[in-house]
Each structure stands twice: as structure tokens, then as C-alpha cells.
Amino acid sequence: MQQKEPWIVIAAICASLIFLATGSISEAGKTVALPGQPTVSFQQYAGYITIDEQQKRALFYYFAEAETDPATKPLVLWLNGGPGCSSIGAGAFCEHGPFKPSGEILLKNDYSWNKEANMLYLESPAGVGFSYSANDSFYTHVTDEITAQDNLVFLERWFDEFPEYKGRDFFITGESYAGHYVPQLATLIVQSKAKFNLKGIAIGNPLLEFNTDFNSRAEFFWSHGLISDDTYEIFTTVCNYSQIRRQYQSGSLSLPCSAVNSQVSREVSKYVDAYDVTLDVCLSSIESQSQVLNQMEYTGTIDVCVEDETIKYLNRKDVLEALHAQLVGVDQWTVCSDVVKYEMENLEISTVPLLAKLLKSGIRVHVYSGDQDSVIPLTGTRTVVNGLAKELGLNTTVPYRTWFQGKQVAGWTQVYGNILSFATIRGASHEAPFSQPERSFVLFNAFLEGKQLPPPTVY
């Protein structure tokens, strides 16, 4: 270990004194200028909202106001899933935030969602990213219920810090395990009669119904050429994917299911990104950490290593300081938490009944799916949404059709009762705005405006 130079220690003490003079870490609403960022016209804030004063549990957020006219634009909360992954590390820096890290600097994202909304990114539950519980017994058994309750407290207190947003049109968005977080939080808001102006929710490649979502994976692998006919066969005769997942979570993977899982893993291979079966993989993420990044060949325009860049960036001392963030009980910021022990049986909670109740309360529900994702494939999601529409007796108001970004097909969509909608994003991964930023931006705009996705223009 290198000894710290005395001047570093002194500098750290000075920084702490300045910090103490300007406010405590639980003070919200701190403006932010991020190291390496280009000049921008909008305000950014980052900080902690204390959820539990006694247990010293606080959630960290990053808030980017809209690029233009923030006072006229809606407020959008974004939640990544996991469970246990960071909305700032994934959503903000890899998907649809104002900037993308690239080496020492931040590049402007042309398709940032803060062009159309005031974007609030929350690291939740405590233990994720910079969010923490000083009492680390909290981490031993985190549940959907705790997460939703903490998120509600966060919102109530955040609105107190930003009162000008309290009556604003409000949307909750997220992806993957946020298929649990988003409807659960929205339901609590409706139940608690909180005075938030919740208009709608949008969830991408969401986990909604355990068996349907996970079992659709086998057919997706097969139809996209990732597994053989024989291997597809064993998914229906020996062990299906939801069984594998269930057993794996409970730590009791049976021999037959283990054998199926091994065969699938071998055929799919670690060199294919299950979250996007067509995209290149970031090799440094797999096994060549020692390789110099710029010696690698990438053919596409998507930086498949942006997550690596984000990890480097968010662990820089100057970045932590600029964000008013602290590492509490962890050595470094990680995209997905190493400390949170999430109750994995919660994965089996179906959130479809919550979606039904939200729809009955007049909350718009938009479910979208990046179509290259084998983890929560479009096929399972489409079936779940279809079933929900039937259960509620919602008639199809826009039959299954293509939607457009520019002059090309950006995906397919179907709308039920003008309140529930499904869309695929063509060529998009599990984290759709990462691999198809422009198409995702068009979809986000249509969602906010409550409009149909663009049909082909006549030309």
C-alpha cells in the first residue's frame, strides 16, 4: 500500500472543513458541476435525502433540470432495477442522462431525456450506489415493500426541497426489476393519496410475471440462433428457465436443472451479451481487463464499454466531491450493489395486479421492450400486457403496427383502451436507451405527451 502524502491528508481535512461550513451531506438541492462536463444551460443537483434519521439511512439522487423551460416541463423519476443497481450509473450515465463518460471527460448526449423533462435519478434502496444505511443491518433483508416505502418517503421529502415541482405533471419510469419498483411506488402514491400529480408510468423490459417472463427466454434463445434444437427441447422436457431461476435463487439448483443451465450457458457463451444478443460485447468486462481499450476494434457507434467508463468516472475523487457524494461502508461505487441482500423470493411477486389497479385509477401505463434482449424478452412482455388488457376488458384502440423514427421502422406497438400501451424498440437491448438512444427518445416524448407513437409519414 502506498502511504498517503501529508499534503493529501491536509487537503482532505481542509475539504472537510469547507464541506462542514457549507452544509451537511443530508442537505438536498446542491447544485452540481461535473468534472469534465461541457458547458450547459440547465441546472443540476445532487445530494442525499434522509429516509430514517435514527438509522441514518439516506438515498442519493441526481437531478437534471430540463435543458430549456424547466418550469413548463414535467418531472420524471427514473429507477433502474437489479434489484440493487444504480439509476445514476445505468440510467443517467449509460442510457439517457445529459452526459456520457468518455475517458477523462463527459460527452453531451444528443438524446438526453432532459431535453423534454426534468429528470430525477434515484439510487434505491439504501446500499445501492452512494445511498447508504449507517446501520448496516438494514442490508441483510431488503424487500420490495421496504424499497417502495423508502422511495415514497424520498419523494415526499424531495418535494419539500423542491416545492416548485410538487404540482407538476409527474411520471415514474424505469426498467428491468423496476417492473416491480415502478408499479409498487405508483400504487403507494395512489393509496397514500400523496399530493403528487402522477399521470403515468413507463417500464422497459420489465420483470412483471416470473414464469411468463423467464420462460420466454428459452424460445428467444432458440429463435435467435443462440441454442440448438436439442437444447430447446430439454427446456420443455427436463427443466424450464423459471425452474432454474427459482432453484438458483433458493440456493438449491437440482442436478437436472444445473445440467440444462450448463448446456445453455455453453451454447450461448459468455461472449454474447444476453441483454442484447446482436450487439458486440465489451471485452474488458469479460476477461481482458488488461487490454488497452483503444487497441480494440468496435464496429458500431455504441460504446459497449460505457459502463466501464462510468465506473471509473463515478469513483474519481473530484467527481464524488462535485456530486456531494460519500462512500459509506463501501470501498467504491459500483453499478450494482455488493452489500444489499435483497429478498430474492420477491422476484415472484406479480406486479400485473398493481398495473390493473393503476389503470383503473386512470394512470397511463406504457410497457416497452428492447427487442434484442433475451433476459426479459419482448415475447413474454407482450403476452403479459395482452393478458392484462383482456382481463380489464380494454379493447385494442391501435392494432399491432409499426412505429417510426425518421423514415425507418423503430419498432411495433399496440394500444388498449387509450390508456395501456405496448411497444417494442427495434434493435434495442435490455437497456433500450443505451443501444437505441434516438428511437428511445422518440418513444419517451410520445409517452410524456400521451400521444400515439409516430406512424409512417407519407413521402
Add this chain to the structure above:
Amino acid sequence: MQQKEPWIVIAAICASLIFLATGSISEAGKTVALPGQPTVSFQQYAGYITIDEQQKRALFYYFAEAETDPATKPLVLWLNGGPGCSSIGAGAFCEHGPFKPSGEILLKNDYSWNKEANMLYLESPAGVGFSYSANDSFYTHVTDEITAQDNLVFLERWFDEFPEYKGRDFFITGESYAGHYVPQLATLIVQSKAKFNLKGIAIGNPLLEFNTDFNSRAEFFWSHGLISDDTYEIFTTVCNYSQIRRQYQSGSLSLPCSAVNSQVSREVSKYVDAYDVTLDVCLSSIESQSQVLNQMEYTGTIDVCVEDETIKYLNRKDVLEALHAQLVGVDQWTVCSDVVKYEMENLEISTVPLLAKLLKSGIRVHVYSGDQDSVIPLTGTRTVVNGLAKELGLNTTVPYRTWFQGKQVAGWTQVYGNILSFATIRGASHEAPFSQPERSFVLFNAFLEGKQLPPPTVY
């Protein structure tokens, strides 16, 4: 109609006189320098081989010798399908020939197959491209049998013109309906004991077995998000795709099948290329012929309008002259024939038994599939190859696994008995070398060398 200027008529007569002085159109082996081409080191030839002197039936070919050491490299025949489409217009100019047309000029193709082989592109049967029958009654009923026989006569006479190639390692390759042409021609060669040194055949996205290949389309559409759950359902209850196709071909599309077809067409839409469900479409090919090409936005590196460019290029008077080609009985060169009336019931001929016989004769068979193609999807092809291996009792010698181009997964492969192999090409269309030229080139090389497709390199 515009009147021809007298000087054009005179120029045409002069050109004919020069032409007659230098040789007849049936003379083979003419060297070629294509208008707008860059300087190259290899020889090119183009011309006609007469198949039937009485009926004046002649097939047109384009032959590009290998870039380096042609005397040491194998000879490869390439056949496009249709039936009725041009191997020169598709294979040579859009896929893997030495050049790709771009406006007035030809660009060098970095992944041209003539880097590794002497490439012979044949327009077959007569009526396709520049190939013709002066007696146009030939066109009224063309069959697989006639095509294969004419192709055999072509080869015999072509080898007479190019005797140095007669003992050379010889491979027959092709795609789509060449799933009929290639095994049928190879079988005739084996049966006729022709003195060609046939080593193997390779067929991409081939039509092999009518029901399996066409019915796999429904699931491909569904699993890739192009049709809804409801529409997929009617494929199994109302009318399946092979029924639609069969009825359409016989001109007796029933009302239920017609309704299914309409619903599918509406959902898939004309703005999606069924031959590559992820690639942009060439809008000028669809409905905006009046648009100026360079005003359009294309995001990828693949020129999706290269077929349009090829049509323009191959109809240029100077190009026809350079190729020693004539338009006989047609106004212009087309990618797929307007005059040939192919016996469409021939589509139902299974070529799987021919593949079995070829394998028994020791001919290597490689079947590959661009995995973005919904017309002849990988799923049907994989099932057919699997079934063939089982029927012949060929054990798996390379289990289903990924193969690599550079450091990324280029597709999946399985090998049976070291003689029959299957491979997908990831991110590739029906015409795989068009959309994935580099990956296709790697696959082509491995095929020629009789080697396994590259596994991951350890790094």
C-alpha cells in the same frame, strides 16, 4: 416517346461493326475492364456460353480470377436463386464480388471472395439477366431439371474455354433458391461422372424443404416482434404459411389464407425488409423513387440501396459493351427476370435427399443462415440439417457453439461427421455477404479450407 437522334443510330451501327470485327457474342473468355473500376491486378472475363445452338440459348457469366496466385486457388461457382434472379446482379455486385457500384464508379470490396478463390458468377437459367433464348418459347415452362441440365452444359463448355481450371478443386455455392440449383447441379455432376474435381457445396438461407422452411417464418416473425400474439395464433388455427405460399403459387389463394396473409402483411409492413428484419430499408425501392438518393439519411455502413445502384450500373451502355453483353428480347437488365415463367410447383421438391446422396459420395455440404432473415429463417434450416444428420447417422463432431470473426461472436455452428456443417451468421440478412461481408468472408475461407469455423481466441 423521344425520337432517336440520327447520330445515336450511326454510333450504334459503328459499335456493331467494331463488335462484329472483334468476335461473336458466343465467344467466351473475353477479358473485361469495367467502367469506373479501380486498377486491379487480377483478370476478369465475361461472356456467353452457348447451351443450345439450334434454339440459340446462351448463358452469361462473369469470372473474376483470384486477386493473387489464381493458379493455386480453387474455382468457385456462385448461383443466386429466385428462381429467376441474377448471380451477377446480386452475388457479384451486391454481395461478394470484387466491386460494389456507387454512383458512377465501382468501389473495391475489401471482403471480395476472389481474394481466396477464382469466382465464377453465372446468370441462369436462360432469361435471367443477360442470359437469353432467342426462341422465347423456352421461357414459358422452365424447371429445376432444365436449369440443372443447362448449368451442367454450361460448365462443360466453360471448362473447354478455360481448360487450366478443369482439374482445379471446385466448389459450388449459392443462396436462397440455389438451395435447389446447387444440390441439383452437384448431383448431375456426380451422376454424369463429369471430370470436375467437385469437393463441396455451400448454400446460404436455402430453400430445402418447403413446409419446414416456410412454416418457420411465422415463428420468426412472432419471436422477433413483427406480428402480434393474435396473428401468430391464426397461423396455427386458420392457415399456415406453407399453405398460403402453396395457394398463392397455384393462383388459388383461399379467403381464410388470404385474410391471414393480409393481416401479417399489415403488421409486418412494407417498411420492414423481410430479408433482414433489423436492417434499414432502401426507401427508393419502396415508394420514393422520386427522392434524390443523397438526401436520405442512412445510419449504418451497409448501403441498403446497392441493388438500385447495380441496376443503374448494369444498364449503362458502356458497361454492357465492356461486359460483351447484349439485351436479347428484353428492354433492360433486371435483377430478377420478367420473362422466365418458372414452374413454381418445383419449389416443393425437397433437395434434402440430394444432400444425403452428395454426402454419401464424399462431397462436403455446408449450410449457413443469415440470422436476420425471415424469408428462409435459420430455425427451419437448422431443423432440416439436424434431421438430415440424424437420417444419415452422422454424429455431432462439433457441438453447437459460437464462432468468431475477430474478437466478437460471428454466429453459431454445429458439425456432423466432419462432412456436414451448419452455421448462422449473426446480424446477417438473407443475402448474408451483403449485410455481414467480413463475417461471411471468414465463413467462406473456412469452408474452402475444410476447417472448423474459428473458436474464441484466448486473450
